[in-house]
Structures are given as C-alpha cells and as structure tokens.
C-alpha cells in the first residue's frame with residue numbers, strides 16, 4: 001500500500017481495525033448479508049478506509065482536508081476495474097516527461113521554504129498545471145493528483161510535518177520526482193469532504209463507523225498545508241518560515257480545541273447512525289480513557305477497549321466495562337498510549353474474538 005507520511009496514521013493498526021469491523025458487522029447476523037457498510041469519519045490518508053474496502057465493505061471515506069478527499073476519491077470511490085489503465089499510464093508518462101516550470105510551488109515550497117529541491121518544485125508546478133488538461137473526469141483527476149502527492153512525498157525534505165525544514169537536504173530529496181500509478185482497489189465506495197459531525201447527522205445508517213479524530217491542539221490543516229495547496233491549486237498568500245496558507249490562521253477543527261473537543265466528540269458519538277462504532281484514542285490528548293468509555297457506554301451500551309502498541313501488533317483487551325461504563329475487569333499494560341474502543345451490541349465478545357485471532361494476550 002503506497003501512502004503519504006502522516007502523523008497519527010493508522011497504518012500499523014489497519015488489520016486490527018478491519019478485523020474488529022468484520023466481527024462487528026457479522027455479530028448477531030448469521031448468514032451473509034448482501035452488502036456491509038462502513039464509514040471512516042476522519043479518513044486522512046485513507047489507509048483504514050482502504051483496508052475496509054479491500055475486506056468487502058462499501059466504504060464512505062470522509063475528512064475536511066481536500067487532499068484527503070482526493071486520496072479517498074482515488075482509493076475508495078474509484079473501482080479499479082473501471083479505470084482505463086493503459087490511457088492513464090500514457091498520461092502519467094506524458095506528465096513525467098514535462099520540462100520543469102517555476103511557479104507557486106517552486107517559489108513558496110523550495111525557495112521561501114525548503115520542503116523540496118527546486119528542480120522537483122518546478123516539476124510539481126509543471127505537472128500540476130498540465131494535469132487539469134490531461135485528466136478525463138473527476139476519477140482520473142483524483143488518481144493523477146494522488147500520484148502527484150505520493151511522488152512529492154517520496155522526495156520531500158521534511159520530518160513528515162510541513163512546519164519546519166531540515167537543516168540539510170534529506171537524501172531522498174535529491175531523487176527526481178516521478179509519478180506512479182496508484183494501487184487502486186476493486187469495488188465501489190464514496191469520498192466525502194465534510195465536517196464529521198455534520199456528516200454524522202446527515203448520513204444513511206451504516207454497519208460500522210470508525211472515528212480517528214485529532215486528539216490534541218495540532219491542526220492537520222497547518223501540518224499538511226502544502227498537500228492542501230497542491231490539491232487546491234489556489235496559490236494562497238503564505239506566511240511565516242513554514243510559508244503556510246493564510247487560511248491556516250482561521251481554519252480550525254473543534255477537535256483541536258480543548259474547549260470544544262468534548263462536546264464535538266459527544267455529539268458525534270450520539271449522532272452517528274452506526275450499529276457499531278470503533279474509536280481510536282490516545283491518552284496523551286485532551287480526554288481520559290475513562291471519560292471516553294463512559295461516553296461510548298452511554299451511547300452504545302457495551303464497550304470494550306484494546307490497547308495497541310505503536311510499532312508492534314501487541315495488544316490485549318484490558319478493560320472490561322458493563323453497559324453503565326463501570327469497570328469490571330483487570331487492567332494491565334498501563335504504559336500503552338494508543339487504544340481502540342469498540343462499542344455496540346456484543347462489543348466484549350467481538351473484542352475477545354479479535355484478540356484471540358491476533359494471538360494477543362488478554363488482560
């Protein structure tokens with residue numbers, strides 16, 4: 001799976017989340033249903049949405065970022081079987097052969113800041129301009145833009161955040177930027193760019209919803225402003241050493257505000273029309289684990305918690321809670337900071353089943 005560097009990305013956790021979603025969708029419903037549905041409310045790189053789509057879910061992938069919408073349109077909404085692969089490869093070859101051209105990206109991201117080598121900045125400018133002429137329809141446009149984001153990510157000179165530049169150029173930044181056809185996935189899905197709370201109020205019911213909201217004050221819009229600008233192609237006024245888009249000053253997510261985040265999350269959990277809800281959570285953010293557990297128990301009844309390690313598939317269901325959110329189980333592995341919650345009918349049994357099949361120890 002080819003995907004951009006993204007803070008908080010759930011790359012390592014995808015198999016676990018997908019296993020939980022599958023077990024949840026199957027729970028209490030013997031026999032196959034015609035179709036199973038899922039919504040990734042804060043999809044970011046779309047890694048989780050892609051995993052769910054590969055597992056047979058009809059997935060709606062949502063995020064407020066324009067770049068996330070492009071990734072979702074390419075990977076989730078587009079059926080790889082309907083793509084004219086030969087034609088796309090020819091277009092990619094044509095874009096790769098363009099001579100560089102100094103434009104907004106070169107000036108802003110390579111001269112005023114140092115996210116890319118100027119030669120690659122000129123290639124980004126040339127490809128971005130021509131892409132609109134060669135793309136035949138929204139799906140092709142999203143696929144080519146995804147190819148451009150991934151190509152830029154492979155040759156950037158950042159630590160993964162578009163905030164400060166490295167003192168010396170990263171070795172990968174000397175490589176020539178080259179587009180490659182993204183690994184598209186068979187099947188149908190949907191890409192949405194909405195506030196997750198607004199979507200939760202408006203969407204059709206789904207079997208499973210997955211929520212991975214920002215958990216502290218750091219704004220994704222600011223951290224990934226260059227991806228946003230490359231996709232929007234709107235040459236915004238830029239400020240500061242990081243040359244961020246002017247709208248980084250005003251674009252705020254409620255989830256980045258200590259004051260607003262709890263009400264936003266509470267409303268989301270109560271509004272989302274999903275039989276089961278899976279939530280990613282980090283205990284170094286605004287909320288405590290106990291508070292989230294109570295919230296989920298209140299909205300969905302049964303809740304199970306699985307601690308998950310950052311780099312290894314180590315995990316166990318450590319907290320056992322009754323429907324009132326009171327802890328009735330033993331706690332271990334207290335050093336874990338990342339957790340997955342599953343809430344809804346049979347949550348404890350679902351978490352047990354997934355823990356057992358992933359070989360994880362139980363708490």
Ligand SMILES: C[S@@+](CC[C@H](N)C(=O)[O-])C[C@H]1O[C@@H](n2cnc3c(N)ncnc32)[C@H](O)[C@@H]1O
Nearest residue numbers: 008009010042044045063064195196212220253
């Ligand atoms: C922790 S990241 C999600 C990472 C994702 N699960 C992945 O594996 O790539 C949180 C995401 O929430 C998005 N976001 C922030 N506020 C939002 C809101 N109110 N509605 C929808 N998306 C939002 C951000 O743009 C960011 O992509």
